[in-house]
Amino acid sequence: MAIATMHGKEQVIGPLLAAAWGLRAIVPAGLNTDVLGTFTRDVARPGDALATARLKAEAALALTGGAIAVASEGSFGPHPDLPWAAVNRELVVLIDRQRGIELVGEALSWETNYRQTQVRTWEEAQAFAAAVGFPDHGLVVGEAKGVRDRETLAQAVQAGLAQSGILWLETDMRAMHNPSRMQVIAQATQDLVAKGRSLCPVCGWPGFAITERWPGLPCALCGLPTPLVRSQRWVCRHCGYQQEEPVAETVADPAYCPLCNP
Ligand SMILES: [Zn+2]
Ligand SMILES: [Zn+2]
Numbered sequence: 001m002a003i004a005t006m007h008g009k010e011q012v013i014g015p016l017l018a019a020a021w022g023l024r025a026i027v028p029a030g031l032n033t034d035v036l037g038t039f040t041r042d043v044a045r046p047g048d049a050l051a052t053a054r055l056k057a058e059a060a061l062a063l064t065g066g067a068i069a070v071a072s073e074g075s076f077g078p079h080p081d082l083p084w085a086a087v088n089r090e091l092v093v094l095i096d097r098q099r100g101i102e103l104v105g106e107a108l109s110w111e112t113n114y115r116q117t118q119v120r121t122w123e124e125a126q127a128f129a130a131a132v133g134f135p136d137h138g139l140v141v142g143e144a145k146g147v148r149d150r151e152t153l154a155q156a157v158q159a160g161l162a163q164s165g166i167l168w169l170e171t172d173m174r175a176m177h178n179p180s181r182m183q184v185i186a187q188a189t190q191d192l193v194a195k196g197r198s199l200c201p202v203c204g205w206p207g208f209a210i211t212e213r214w215p216g217l218p219c220a221l222c223g224l225p226t227p228l229v230r231s232q233r234w235v236c237r238h239c240g241y242q243q244e245e246p247v248a249e250t251v252a253d254p255a256y257c258p259l260c261n262p
Pocket of ligand 2: 200201202203204205236237238239240241
């Protein structure tokens, strides 16, 4: 399989897919995934995360002439329900062109150091660096990306502050500079493997997965519908077979009830 990455993601994706299906990873030379969007906003993405990951995988297939390609795409931002907390969402796509298989693994994690700040002093820069796990995690300091040691940090901060007195600092979210993110990419790859092993009960095709969830699991105390999932829909994208299934639990913990625990 070709892994479409410039940022060392094969280190986590490769071994997991090798163990699951015996796939051997190659990273195509000459692939520039940065043209499909960067985290530092120099280049905007062409579409949503899944569309972008598909484009990367297809670019790798075109370059290698192979049958199987894997690509991943990450995003960072406020959690939809808790806007003060940052989350990292990762998506890993496997395309097998010969067999017509597409598998999509996903993971969502609070374990991210995604942050930006403005500093006016070296002390403020040091405090930010310490808070975001530097130097195990890289920093973007003004124009300097992938800053991983104190000396480079000190130079970049001094140069930036000398120029304008105020400097923009952010965490470098590229996978090879961000071990927290590598962990979430590993989780998304594990989800991809689980989906690949989930077979359609009708046609046996891999990737039989949940595509929709409905909230409304009744409260154990008062019976009112809660925001917890009540049932989910499984879909086979090969033959179109669908199955709606209630979750294993029949009632929700009253802690989630809008009436009992407002
Ligand atoms: Zn209740
Ligand atoms: Zn099927």
